[in-house]
Amino acid sequence: MGGMNGGEHSSSLVVQVQVPATLANLGSGFDALGVALDLYLEVTARPALSDAFSYTGEGWVEATPDNLIHQGYRAAWAALGKPAPPVALEVHNPIPLARGMGSSSAALVAGAAVADALSGGGLGKDGVFRVTAALEGHPDNVAPAVYGGFVAALAEPPLALPLPWPQGVLFVLGIPAYEVPTALARAALPQVVSLADASFNLARSALWPAALYSGRLEALREAARDRLHQGQRAHLMPGMEGALEAAYAAGALAAFVGGAGPTLAALAKPEAVEAVRRGFASYVGEGRTLVLKAGRGYTWKEVLTPAP
Known part of the structure; x- marks a missing residue:
């Protein structure tokens, strides 16, 4: 991966996040049902003097602080009522882009999860879901990315309920x-x-x-x-x-x-x-x-x- 270009502190707390790919709709459950897959976006984040971003993996993503992970990160800090401290992100993404496997939702959830971690768990999983469901607009990718497995969800009011996982399939x-x-x-x-x-x-x-x-x-x-x-x-x-x-x-x-x-x-x-x-x-x-x-x-x- 490329090096950070935002300037790192002399010592820092590194946060490592994994977020799954997801499938939404499941046919009939349009904007309501989804499932997580065991294929994971990986993000390493550390406090920095200015926002920075490096990317490897599927496709190409511009190295800009306006990427979806930083957007989720800033929205989560806003939900906590605090300014977002600068963060440097190293990203490895095996989820195909624009293929219907939840790459955008995974990025938003990753950013919000980084903020939750760096804030000491101020949001928790339910808070991360609320923030990212509001950003995404439809929760059927976000909910399984947050909770895993099969999930039924709606964005307004924000609500997600896990469903059983069938074994051996x-x-x-x-x-x-x-x-x-x-x-x-x-x-x-x-x-x-x-x-x-x-x-x-x-x-x-x-x-x-x-x-x-x-x-x-x-x-x-x-x-x-x-x-x-x-x-x-x-x-x-x-x-x-x-x-x-x-x-x-x-x-x-x-x-x-x-x-x-x-x-x-x-x-x-x-x-x-x-x-x-x-x-x-x-x-x-x-x-x-x-x-x-x-x-x-x-x-x-x-x-x-x-x-x-």
């Missing part, structure tokens, strides 16, 4: 080489939907927690069906509908678009994983597939570094 992710910016995906959605479509999604989003609590994982196929956003965005993700059908034919328990896309996600038992990967192959093209478990919420730790 994996996420197969089909990640194309191209990006779908969230703003473009949002613009593809109608402002008004029919009562029939709203009722369709409400019933199926309610099936997600029912299936997870009861262990009736065969119900997840129906729970993941959607009429509010996936079809409306299909033109941004060529081959999406056929790839989801192929995942089910290969034995997936549930298959859906990750967030705003273009990543597709399938929940599968281990014996079906390779067949699902093959089902995503033509959709992924020059991209890649990943197989991941559900992940934990963000963590941070302090490391006292000696003066040089």
Whole structure:
């Protein structure tokens, strides 16, 4: 990683933060349901004379103090009613950018978590969720990044409730080489939907927690069906509908678009994983597939570094 250019104190308390990638919506639970994945943004932060930022990992992010991590950091200090002290950030990010895997939410949560750590835990996880849900505007990526696993959430009022994690299942992710910016995906959605479509999604989003609590994982196929956003965005993700059908034919328990896309996600038992990967192959093209478990919420730790 690049060195800090903001000037460091002679000795400082280093904070190391990890924040998971996330999948939002889970098909039917538009802006309401999400899950964390065991793929983690890593941030090392230390007090500095001026804000600084260095980045390695997926894609390219400009080395500017206006990055999303610093934005989350400043918003958290504002929520504490205090000015944000300058901080130098070293970032390593394995989460693909603009692919529907929560890279933006992870960055905001990381910044707020750094502020929470440096303030002595003044916000706690619930406070970090409130701050970042307000910044993000929709909480289905932020909530699992904070709390881990499957989460049902809303931003106003800020509320997030963890759901059970099914044991012995994996996420197969089909990640194309191209990006779908969230703003473009949002613009593809109608402002008004029919009562029939709203009722369709409400019933199926309610099936997600029912299936997870009861262990009736065969119900997840129906729970993941959607009429509010996936079809409306299909033109941004060529081959999406056929790839989801192929995942089910290969034995997936549930298959859906990750967030705003273009990543597709399938929940599968281990014996079906390779067949699902093959089902995503033509959709992924020059991209890649990943197989991941559900992940934990963000963590941070302090490391006292000696003066040089």
